[in-house]
Amino acid sequence: MLSPKKQRALILPRQGRTDLANYTAAGHLLWDALVNTSLTPRIDETSAGRAIAIDLPDGTTLWLTEDADVTHLPTDHEAWSALHFHDPADSGDYLQVYLGPGDLSCEADTAACVSTVAAWIASWTAAGAVARHNTYLTLNKTAAPRDTIRAAWHISWGHPGFNPTNPTSPTEQHTATVIEQSADLPGRRGACLACPWEGPLRRDHNSAVEDALDHTHPGWRSLPVVPQGTGGKNAKRIRAYLEAVYPTGWFETGGPLKVYTNVANDRHEPGKARGGGYLVKVYRSNYTPEPKHQQQSLL
Ligand SMILES: [Zn+2]
Structure with missing residues (x-):
């Protein structure tokens, strides 16, 4: 692959603009802004007007142009479009990561495009709940389309x-x-x-x-299920039972508590087990909980 400098030089004047000796195209501004944001663009030469591409670690590519061109003058610029192609073999399958509103200066549109693209790449390449969530919060503040943020x-x-x-x-x-x-x-x-x-x-x-x-919490599936919200003497008995059969320190590490429900597809509830773990609902059609006015939380 050519050096970044040689690649940047591939952004040539449009045909018929050979009069421009010291040519700075809109694509040069975009290229420089991407490099300054620590992204690694490349020039795609298969496009007549040159496209700026960013290859991602999973083999997919982001494509940045204005109507398949980056060689136009900044004064002719209307709007950058950034497309992410999920499947290198299918050019019809893409996600719009950025589309300029069309009324910004080339500088302002370039800045908005690059910050959106950088936030989107961070989100796309993040792994794990914390990184995913935090990059999502950043992406949510950018000009990315709503559907792209929701995805x-x-x-x-x-x-x-x-x-x-x-x-x-x-x-x-x-x-x-x-x-x-x-x-x-x-x-x-x-x-x-x-x-x-x-x-x-x-x-x-x-x-x-x-x-x-x-x-x-491997092993949680084999732990016993207890009635939900039983009050009075029963609560003490169930608590003693839980302490006997659930592993020591189970709830302190956020372990789940399994309770019966007579509601099919009842949702497991976060934070409801002692220690903040999940309350896992186990369906039993003939299970009838105590009337509400007698209930008392066992947790
Ligand atoms: Zn883990």
Whole structure:
């Protein structure tokens, strides 16, 4: 591959503009801004007007041009477009990462394009719940299209580590959470606040939680299920039972508590176990909880 300097020199005057001795194209401004943001662009020569491409570690490519051209003069500039091609073999499958509004100066459009592209790449290449969430928060403040922001992975509302505005911090011990994206169909994954582990893609919430618990609290599946919210003497008995059968320190490390529910597909609830772990709902059709007025939290 050519050196960055030689590649930059490939942004040549448009045909018919050979009168311009010291030519600075809009593409030169974009190239320099990308390099200054520590990104590694390259010039794609297959496009007549030259395109600026950024290759990502997963083999996919971002494409930056104005109508398949970067050689125009800054004074002729209208709007940068950044497209991410998911599948190198299918040019019809792409995501719009940035599209200038069309009324900015070349300098302002270039700055907005580069900050959006940098934030999007950080989000795309992030791994693990904390990195995903924090890069999502940054992306959310850029000019990226709403659908592109929604398609970026982030911690699900109400789950451990979720914060709608401020960056979240990693935990010391493995802590189960759920990340989600809403692309064409919502996707969810179990994830961890201490490490970059992520579970397989799931459609439903509970499967993602259970994947995360397999990572943070292996063995949880074989633990016994207890009635939910039973009051009075029963609560003491159940607590003693839990202490006898759940491993020592289980709840202190955010371990889940398994309770019966008579609601099919009842959602596992974050933060509801003693110690802040998940309340995992186990469906039993003939289970009838005590009337509400008698209930008292066992947790
Ligand atoms: Zn972990």
